Amino acid sequence: MKTQLINGVSQGTLGIISRKVGDKKIVAQILQNEFTAVGLCQGDVVRMLVASDIAEKTSDVVVTEISGVCPQHIICLAILGDVTSVEAALKAIESRLMSK
Known part of the structure; x- marks a missing residue:
């Protein structure tokens, strides 16, 4: 599983995400x-479903799948x-899923 935080996300990046x-x-x-922030999580389907649930239960965030091939x-x-909420969600995901 990989995670990344984009703090102060640019309009161009939001445009790419919106198309996906x-x-x-x-x-x-x-x-x-x-x-104002985007956390990205990439991994297998099971972990990403769990990650989505963790994120939404941890803080006030919106979680969506980014389509790809x-x-x-x-x-x-x-x-x-917002930055604080996304950071909290990513920390909770990493704490629970990266240790396994």
Whole structure:
């Protein structure tokens, strides 16, 4: 599993993410500049489902899958919110899933 934080995310990066997200409500939030940070998590489907649940239970964030093409059943999540909330979500995910 890999994680990364983008603090003060750029409009260009948000544009790329918005084109890779299937949920139109989340795309609208992205395009309205509602988020100042993005956490990215990449891993197998099971871990990413657990990571999504951990993130949403830990802090006030929006989690969505970033669509891509990967034959190894690897997916990427975008964890969207303010810096403090995204950092807390990533720390909780790393604490629970990276130790296993």
